Amino acid sequence: MLLVLDEYPELAAGDPAIDTRLRAVWEEERNQTNLKVLLCGSAVRSMEAMVEYRSPLHGRFDLRLLVHPFRPHEAALMLPDLSPEDRARAWSVCDGTPLYLSWWDQAAPTVENLRRLCGEPGAPLRTEGELILATDGVAGGLARQVLGAIAAGQNRYSEIAQAIGSGRQVARVLDDLEKLRLVDRVVPVTEQAGARSGRTGYRIADNFLAFWLGPLSRFLGEIDRGMGDMVARTLNSRLDDHIGPRFEEAFRCHLRRLAIPGHFGDEVLRVGSYWARGDVEIDAVVLAGTPPTAVAVGEAKWAAQVSARALLPTLVERSLALPRRADDLMYVICARTRVTRSEGVLPVTAADIFA
Template sequence: MSGFVGRRSELATLNRHLSWVRDGRGDQRGRALLLRGRRRVGKSRLVDLFCERARVPYVVHQATRGEDAQRERARFLEEIRRSSLPDTTLLAGVTTVAEWDTALRQLAAVLPDDTPSVVVLDELPWMIEGDAVLEGTLQTVWDRVLSRKPVLLVLIGSDLAMMEQLSAYGRPFHQRGAEMVLSPLSPAEVMTMTGLPAAEAFDAHLITGGLPLICQEWHEGESRADFLARELDDPTSPLLVSGERMLAAEFPTALQARHVLSVIGSGERAFGTIAAKAGAADKPLPPGSLNPALRTLADKRLVAVDTPLSTRPGDRDRRYRVADPYLRFWLAFLERGIAEIERGRGRIVAEAVERGWTSWRGRAIEPVVRESLARLLPDDMWPQVREVGGWWPRTNNPEVDLVGADRSPAREVGFVGSVKWQEHGPFDRRALATLTRDALSVPGADEDTPLVAVSRSGFTVEDGLTATYGPERLMEAWSSTT
C-alpha cells in the first residue's frame, strides 16, 4: 500500500462510519459523510480502496465538470446498473430521467434493506454546478428515503469552501452529515515514504506537498537532485502535470485570480508589490480588481493570509503566500519551465531549481516550522504559548521569523526566534546577535524575552538561547499522524 502510507487512520475512520450504519446506532439507519480535501490528495483512491475492502454492496459515481445535467443523470443510472448493489434489474430499460429527485429515488429502490451498502458521489460540487436544484433535492430524498436504508452516503468534493458551506447553517444539508477532511501526507509520512532523514524529508515535503501520487515516485533514499533530474526529464511526470491539472480544475476559464496566484507564487507577498507585478506595463492592478482576486484565492484555500504576531494588531500589514507547498514549488520553478521540459530540456529546469533552491527553501520552510512548533506547544517550557507566527513592520525590516504568544493579537509574547535552514550553515554567534537585536523591535518583547533558534545544520552557540530545535525535533511534531 505504498501510495497510502499514513492513511490507516483515515481508512479506520471510514470503517467506523460504516460500523455505525451496520450496528444501527442512530435514530436513522443511514449516515451521510462529507469528505473534502485538496485536489490530487487521494480522496477518490482512498474511498475506492475502502469500498473494495468493505465487503458490502457499493456504487461510485464520478461527476464530470461541465457535464449536461441530463447526461450526468444518465451516467449515474448506468453506474448503478453496473454496480454490486442488489436488485439493479429494477432499472432495466431506465436510461434517463428528467430530475435528480427521480434518479435518487431509483437509487434508493435498489439499496438493500437488510445489509449495509455504500454510495459515493465524487465531486458533488460539480454536480451542483450542473443543476443547482440538486443540493435541496439531495436533502429531501435523504430525509424521506435514503436515510431509512442502512447506507453510508459519501459525498466528496475538492472545492474546500463549497464543501464547508454545504453543511453550514441555512443550507439544505445542515447537520445532516458528518464531516471528514483528507489532508496531504504530513512531513513524517513523507519521511516514511521516501526513506529520507528528517532534514531531507522536509525538503521532499516542500517539493511534493505531501501529495501521494508524487511521493510514491520518490525512490527510497533518493536525493532531491536525483529525484528532480529524473522527474523533470519526463513531461508526463506527476510532479509536472499535477500543478497544471489542479489549476485547470480551479480556474476552468481565464481569471484575474489565476494571474495573481502566479505573481504570489513568484515570490511577491505584499499587497503593493503584488499589484505592481500583476498590472500591465507601469500601471499597477487597481485595488478594485486585486481585492476580489485575493478573496477568491483565499476562499479557494489557494492563498494563505499572514499577519504579524505581537501585542499590536497587525491586520494592516498582511502578507500573502501560496498555501499549498507543492503549488508553491510548482509556481516558483516549474510553471515557466514546462516548455523546456516538453522539448526534452528538463536539465535546464533542474539547474534553475538548484540555483534558486537555497533562497526559496529558506522562506518556504518558515510556515512549516511555525506549524511544527505550534504542534509541539504548549509544553512545560512554554505553557502559555498557543500561537506561533512571525513579525514584520510595514517596511519589512527587520523580519522576525518566530514569535510565540498566548493569542493573536498577543497579550503576552512568550518567545522570539530565528530560523536558519541552510545545508552547511549552523546557527552561529552572528545569527544570535542579529536575533538579539531584531527581537527588541517586536511589540511586546524586551531584553528579558526568551530567544529560540531553529537550524537545519546544528548550532555553534547556545548561550543566550532558551531553546533550540533541529529537524529531528520538529519532525516529532508530526509523528502522531503516521
C-alpha cells in the same frame, strides 16, 4: 451503514438534480436505518456551495471538515528512508499531500526525482499544477496573474497590483483565492488573525503550488521541448532558494508541536512570524497569556551549520520591537543540520522537525 461519495462535485456536474434526490433519500432513510453519508471533494468552491442557504442540502450537514495536508513530522512518516534534510527537500516540493509524497522515490537522489516528476511533458507534477488551477476555476486570467505575482515575491497588496497593472480588481481576486485556500493572508502574529492592516501580506498556501508557480513554471516550455534533464539540474541547483521560506514555516510548525505539551508554558495562544518597519523581521514568535506576550522568539536558516552566538545579538535586538516580551524570553535557533555555540538558546534542526 456508511455511504461515501468521493469527488462529489464531479457527480453533481453530471447530474444537477443529485443534491435534491440525495436529500430525499437521506430524509426518508435516516429514520429507518442508521445511515451516514460522507461527501468528499477537492473542488473547494463546489463543496462550499453545497452548504449555502439556497442549496438543497443546506442544514443537513452535522460536520464540515477541511482536510489539511500533512504537517512536516507527519509527512516524514512517508519518507522513512530519507535523511532529515532530504525529507525537507521532498516536503518543500510535494507539501504534505500524501499522493505527491508517494510519488517520491526514496532510493533516488533529489535531482532524479525532479527529472522524473517534473522533467517530462506528461510527468505527474508537471501537469498537476494545471489540474489544480483548472479544478478551482483559476487556470487563466487575472487570478492566475495574481498567483504568479505572489509566487514571484510580490506579497503586499500594492506590490501585487503594481505587478499585474490592475489594482481595481485585485482585492476581489485575493479574497476569492483565499476562500479557495490557494492563498493565505498573513499579518504579524501580534495582530488579530482576521485583521486588515497596512502590514498584511499574502503567500501561496502550499509548498507544491508555490514550487509549481515559482521555479517550475519558468521552464514549462523547455520541458515540453524535451529539455527536462537540463531543467531538473537547474531546479535542483536552485532548490535551496525555494526551501528557505518553507523551512521557516516548518520551524513554526515545530514550535506549535512543542507548545502543545507546555514547553513554553500553559497559556500559549499562537505561533507566527512578526515584521515591523525598519526591516524588523522575526521568523517565529510564541505568544502567551493576557495580554498576549512574547515568551519565545526564533530564527530559522536553511544552512547546514549555524552559530547561535553569531545570530543571537540580532535576534535579541529585533525582539525589542515586539509590543510585549517576557522577562525570561526564550531564544530558539534553527539550522538544517547543526546549531553550534548554543549556550542560552534552544537549538532545532531538520532532524527535530522531520522526525
